[in-house]
Amino acid sequence: MSHWKGPPFDVMAPARCPDAIWLPGPGWKISGVLEATGVTLHSAEYDLDPDDKILFNALHSERKASWHFTITKDPFAFIFQHYEDVITWHCGPGNPYTIGIELEGVAPAIVEGPQYDLLVRLLKWIKEDRGWSRVWHRGRQTATAWMSSIYEHQDWMNTSCAVFSNNQIDPVKLIADLKEEDMAEIPTYEEHKKLERRVELLEEAARARAFHEKWLATMGTASESIRWEQYIDKVQAWRLKGNGWAPPA
């Protein structure tokens, strides 16, 4: 069974993360062009299981809340992108300065494993895409113009959403990990370890695929499904490649 359809699909706009699944948010939840100098991280305060539709519903609800990216957790760890270079509504006074990233999970759950790796991956892409020249650093509300800042929601307003203060993410470790060179380098596994890992990844890809097919069915957007499949295939291919393996034949 193969989901690989050939070379990467050239359907991304410049501001669209090539490793993200495009799941657009409502057009009314934006307020202009975003000139971002940093990112604001959020604890989404929900787990996808057992309600697969919660992410879609939260984004498309009447509530005046929107954000650019959602990163889900293992075993369905993916980056979802909802908006490009527009101001969204996730942290009040920080909205015009930052890209909003929601992390699936309920505080004080630690952000770890594939979800954490995807966060590092996304932040690296954002910095490169924006051409920010400064190294990443812990942002504060008073330094809105300081590029490559990483904020928690609580830096902007009185809220319990605080991934650093609640010890869900260690900011020192995160910044150190962001300084490392390309994380997609081939790891030096023993040969038999490689085989084991490949099987794991293929099983993981199949599980993720089943999840998304179910989700698509609940959303009832058949016309979008082909586009979704392309993105999902791309993400899966990247994940396999990132572990030193060519896309499945």
Ligand SMILES: [Zn+2]
């Ligand atoms: Zn928040």
